[in-house]
Amino acid sequence: GAAGFFRELHTAGGDVIGVDWRINIDQAWMDIGYRSAIQGNLDPAALFAPLPELRTKVLDLLRRTGTRPGHIVNLGHGILPETPVENVKAVVQIVREFHK
Structure with missing residues (x-):
């Protein structure tokens, strides 16, 4: 993956950088910088979890x-x-x- 190249991706001019679920999003923000947007980071398998567990996972990401x-x-x-x-x-x- 590109996780080891976040700084380079940002420097190359990326406005939005996709981050998969295996990457710590806090570290990704630090590596990418706060001037670029981040898309993603929710594990696709989370969508198979029971609703209370899914809610916890989504809220964790949002927080x-x-x-x-x-x-x-x-x-x-x-x-x-x-x-x-x-x-x-x-x-x-x-x-x-969450965003209300």
Whole structure:
């Protein structure tokens, strides 16, 4: 992956940098710098968790990024074909409630 090259990606002029779920998002922010936006970081497998556990995972991500401008909530990789649609909708609702 590109995790070891975040500083270079930012220096090259990236406005938005995708971060997969295996990367510590706090470290990614430090490496990338706060002038670039970050997209992602939610484990796609989290969408298979029971709703209370999924809620905890999403809220953890939001709390870690919520005060910083430029986080685009997204999966840290593509959505899996078997992902329950109800859980995807739940993530959207959790994010909306958090940002009210």
